[in-house]
Amino acid sequence: MPDPLPKHRLCLHTATTKPWSLEECCRHYSAAGIGQVTVWRNLLENVPLSRARSLLADHGLTAAALCRGGFFASTQASKRQAALADNRRALEQAAAIGAPTLVLVCGADPAQSLEDSRSQIRDGIAAILSEAESLGVVLAIEPLHPMYAGDRSAVVTLAQANDMAEFFASPWAGVALDLYHLWWDPALEQEIERCGKGGFLRSFHVSDWKIPTADLLNDRGLMGEGCIPLRRLRERVEASGFRGPVEVEIFSTSYWKLDQEVWVRRIIDAYSRHC
Amino acid sequence: MPDPLPKHRLCLHTATTKPWSLEECCRHYSAAGIGQVTVWRNLLENVPLSRARSLLADHGLTAAALCRGGFFASTQASKRQAALADNRRALEQAAAIGAPTLVLVCGADPAQSLEDSRSQIRDGIAAILSEAESLGVVLAIEPLHPMYAGDRSAVVTLAQANDMAEFFASPWAGVALDLYHLWWDPALEQEIERCGKGGFLRSFHVSDWKIPTADLLNDRGLMGEGCIPLRRLRERVEASGFRGPVEVEIFSTSYWKLDQEVWVRRIIDAYSRHC
Numbered sequence: 443m444p445d446p447l448p449k450h451r452l453c454l455h456t457a458t459t460k461p462w463s464l465e466e467c468c469r470h471y472s473a474a475g476i477g478q479v480t481v482w483r484n485l486l487e488n489v490p491l492s493r494a495r496s497l498l499a500d501h502g503l504t505a506a507a508l509c510r511g512g513f514f515a516s517t518q519a520s521k522r523q524a525a526l527a528d529n530r531r532a533l534e535q536a537a538a539i540g541a542p543t544l545v546l547v548c549g550a551d552p553a554q555s556l557e558d559s560r561s562q563i564r565d566g567i568a569a570i571l572s573e574a575e576s577l578g579v580v581l582a583i584e585p586l587h588p589m590y591a592g593d594r595s596a597v598v599t600l601a602q603a604n605d606m607a608e609f610f611a612s613p614w615a616g617v618a619l620d621l622y623h624l625w626w627d628p629a630l631e632q633e634i635e636r637c638g639k640g641g642f643l644r645s646f647h648v649s650d651w652k653i654p655t656a657d658l659l660n661d662r663g664l665m666g667e668g669c670i671p672l673r674r675l676r677e678r679v680e681a682s683g684f685r686g687p688v689e690v691e692i693f694s695t696s697y698w699k700l701d702q703e704v705w706v707r708r709i710i711d712a713y714s715r716h717c
Numbered sequence: 718m719p720d721p722l723p724k725h726r727l728c729l730h731t732a733t734t735k736p737w738s739l740e741e742c743c744r745h746y747s748a749a750g751i752g753q754v755t756v757w758r759n760l761l762e763n764v765p766l767s768r769a770r771s772l773l774a775d776h777g778l779t780a781a782a783l784c785r786g787g788f789f790a791s792t793q794a795s796k797r798q799a800a801l802a803d804n805r806r807a808l809e810q811a812a813a814i815g816a817p818t819l820v821l822v823c824g825a826d827p828a829q830s831l832e833d834s835r836s837q838i839r840d841g842i843a844a845i846l847s848e849a850e851s852l853g854v855v856l857a858i859e860p861l862h863p864m865y866a867g868d869r870s871a872v873v874t875l876a877q878a879n880d881m882a883e884f885f886a887s888p889w890a891g892v893a894l895d896l897y898h899l900w901w902d903p904a905l906e907q908e909i910e911r912c913g914k915g916g917f918l919r920s921f922h923v924s925d926w927k928i929p930t931a932d933l934l935n936d937r938g939l940m941g942e943g944c945i946p947l948r949r950l951r952e953r954v955e956a957s958g959f960r961g962p963v964e965v966e967i968f969s970t971s972y973w974k975l976d977q978e979v980w981v982r983r984i985i986d987a988y989s990r991h992c
Contacts, residue, residue, distance in 0.1 A: 552928040552944035556901070589864045591901035592928045592944045598901055626831070626866035626873055653827040653867045658933060669827035669867045 452713050453478035453506045453687035455647075456485050459702045460693075464489050465497055466702075472501035474706050478687045480507045480645075481539060483532065491538035498539060505541035506687050507582065507618075507645050508532060512546035514566030515559035515596060522562060525549070529570050537577040543644045544574070545582050545618045550596040559596035564606060567615060574614045582644040583607065584618035589658060600624055600633035607642040618645035619679065620691065622662055625651060625670040631678050638682020646679055647691045648672055648717055660695045664708060666716035676717055688717055727988050728753035728781045728962035730922075731760050734977045735968075739764050740772055741977075747776035749981050753962045755782045755920075756814060758807065766813035773814060780816035781962050782857065782893075782920050783807060787821035789841030790834035790871060797837060800824070804845050812852040818919045819849070820857050820893045825871040834871035839881060842890060849889045857919040858882065859893035864933060875899055875908035882917040893920035894954065895966065897937055900926060900945040906953050913957020921954055922966045923947055923992055935970045939983060941991035951992055963992055 454476055456467045464485040471479055479498065486494055498505055511532040513525050529544075536544045546567070550559045567581055574581050583603045586595035597603055603617045617637055624630055637643045650668030655661050665672055676688065690709055697705055729751055731742045739760040746754055754773065761769055773780055786807040788800050804819075811819045821842070825834045842856055849856050858878045861870035872878055878892045892912055899905055912918045925943030930936050940947055951963065965984055972980055 555946060556903075587864065588862065588901040589933060592926050592930075599903065602903060626863040628831075628874065628877060651867050655867075658864060671830060 450477050451688050452476055452710065453480055453689040454706070454709070455480045455482065455509065455689060455691040457482045457509070458690055458692045458709070459705065460698045461702055464494060468497045468501040468503055470703055470706060472503060474710060476706075476710075477502065478504045478506045478689075480509055480545075480689050480691070481505055481541065482509045483535065486535055486539075491535060495539050505536075505539050506689060507543035507545050508536040508539065508541040510545045510547050510584075511581070513549035515549040515551045515554075515562045517551050517553045522566065525566060526569050529566070530573055533570065533573055533577050533579050536579045541579065543580045543582050543616070543618075545584050545645055547584060547586065548595050548597045550591060550593055552592050556591060556596045560602070563596060564609065567606070567610065571610065571612060571614055575612070580614050580616045580644050582616045582618035584620060584645070585623060587623040598623075599627055599629070600637060601629055604633055604636050604640065604642060607637075607640060613641075616644035617642040618647065619643060620647035621670050621672065621675055622647070622649045622651060622691075625675070630675070634675070634678045634682050638679075638684060641683075643679070643682065643684045644686070645689060646676075646684060646686060647689045648676070649690065649692045657695065660693045662692045662694050664692065664697070665690070665712040672716050688713070725752050726963050727751055727985065728755055728964040729981070729984070730755045730784065730964060730966040731757045732784070733965055733967045733984070734980065735973045737977055739769060743772045743776040743778055745978055745981060747778060749985060751981075751985075752777065753779045753781045755784055755820075755964050755966070756780055756816065757784045758810065761810055761814075766810060770814050780811075780814050781964060782818035782820050783811040783814065783816040785820045785822050785859075786856070788824035790824040790826045790829075790837045792826050792828045797841065800841060801844050804841070805848055808845065808848055808852050808854050811854045816854065818855045818857050818891070818893075820859050820920055822859060822861065823870050823872045825866060825868055827867050831866060831871045835877070838871060839884065842881070842885065846885065846887060846889055850887070855889050855891045855919050857891045857893035859895060859920070860898055862898040873898075874902055874904070875912060876904055879908055879911050879915065879917060882912075882915060888916075891919035892917040893922065894918060895922035896945050896947065896950055897922070897924045897926060897966075900950070905950070909950070909953045909957050913954075913959060916958075918954070918957065918959045919961070920964060921951075921959060921961060922964045923951070924965065924967045932970065935968045937967045937969050939967060939972070940965070940987040947991050963988070
């Protein structure tokens with residue numbers, strides 16, 4: 443048996459236990475000894491923000507981040523404006539539940555070039571950066587896997603996210619690193635170092651890439667089930683200076699069918715063995 | 718209506734009309750005015766190589782390439798040896814049908830690091846390079862999309878393929894560029910230029926990336942149906958000095974259900990409009 447690792451570094455995304463409400467997430471995470479949670483916005487739809495905040499506090503949980511804002515890119519000005527309004531709402535939600543970070547899935551519009559989408563992403567972040575600062579919430583640019591370049595993110599490498607963070611040169615514009623999206627990148631380790639040196643890294647997400655994968659969106663693996671060199675990459679992330687939580691974000695139709703208490707125990711075990 | 722483009726640049730992969738035998742491909746491609754074909758090896762399984770060669774010649778068709786060799790990476794020495802034997806057989810097949818190029822899907826073993834897989838790929842190519850030279854067949858390293866890094870290709874960017882071609886510095890080790898795999902890469906245009914300057918580019922494949930895509934393997938789009946900037950990238954490829962055929966390689970469960978003669982006419986039309 444491996445030595446148990448301190449659980450206080452482990453953070454669960456509520457999307458990892460998708461069947462649960464926010465109240466169920468808080469109750470069960472707390473009972474399992476987990477201290478941090480990244481809240482997905484769907485769970486805030488029918489819960490007043492003050493209630494969400496007290497649910498977290500009453501269960502001894504800290505909000506690591508809110509997922510997610512972004513989707514800045516569109517050929518239509520009205521959609522870009524709507525995205526800004528939605529991001530402002532997300533910043534208020536994050537501040538209200540005490541989340542220091544808002545994760546951004548930046549968006550892409552297949553009707554235009556990736557360069558144009560990235561330009562609109564920069565414009566979108568610039569438009570809300572002062573609100574992020576006044577609310578005390580960091581905007582974390584999350585590069586997605588290149589398979590999402592068509593319509594979900596024109597930012598598909600850590601180098602591109604670092605470029606954007608450097609462009610803003612603000613403590614309120616950072617980076618979210620999800621190994622599922624980026625593990626294949628030959629430049630990943632050097633960009634992790636660059637991300638750390640710049641002080642950009644704000645969120646660190648783990649899961650695993652299964653072989654075979656039944657569904658590239660909703661068949662992510664539990665840590666240790668796939669081919670991502672999790673321990674090596676976590677070491678690089680920590681060598682770069684990161685001291686934040688290790689966030690487990692697993693979308694999995696099959697795992698969502700399990701008894702979610704059993705699933706949380708399996709996650710904690712896998713985290714101890716493989717991260 | 719756009720001006721018709723010269724069809725002699727258009728080359729079809731037999732996998733694009735998967736329901737057809739080699740004889741049917743030759744007959745129908747020729748009738749449609751297509752002059753070049755990239756042959757997939759499954760169609761050679763039950764056809765003597767001399768017969769395949771005369772089928773092509775009798776229909777006025779030139780073989781642009783043979784698909785495919787590769788799969789060099791494995792933790793097991795016996796599998797690496799078997800891959801070499803299979804690649805030697807593929808080289809003989811390519812030479813026998815007059816194909817100047819063997820396309821390589823290089824392989825990856827999820828049980829080891831991507832670096833180790835790439836090292837084995839280099840070793841594999843080195844082991845067969847003299848046979849490629851003596852048979853007059855170029856080995857073309859094809860980077861696949863990063864979604865295949867786990868088990869099909871540890872080579873996922875044009876930069877990595879260019880690195881390998883530079884490493885060998887041989888006219889018998891080149892590169893195959895498929896825009897479906899690489900269109901998302903922010904370094905693509907500079908690497909196309911590098912690929913051209915080095916004289917590496919031997920095969921150029923087009924299709925399109927649909928939004929949404931039902932199946933990332935077998936729901937590729939016809940040119941113009943998706944978000945790949947085909948004309949711009951083709952211009953970059955030609956500006957780099959490439960004068961070879963434009964190969965249409967579309968895996969599509971839905972298009973394979975069409976009358977394949979209708980499908981070929983749609984491909985020719987889309988090629989004229991969008992490439």
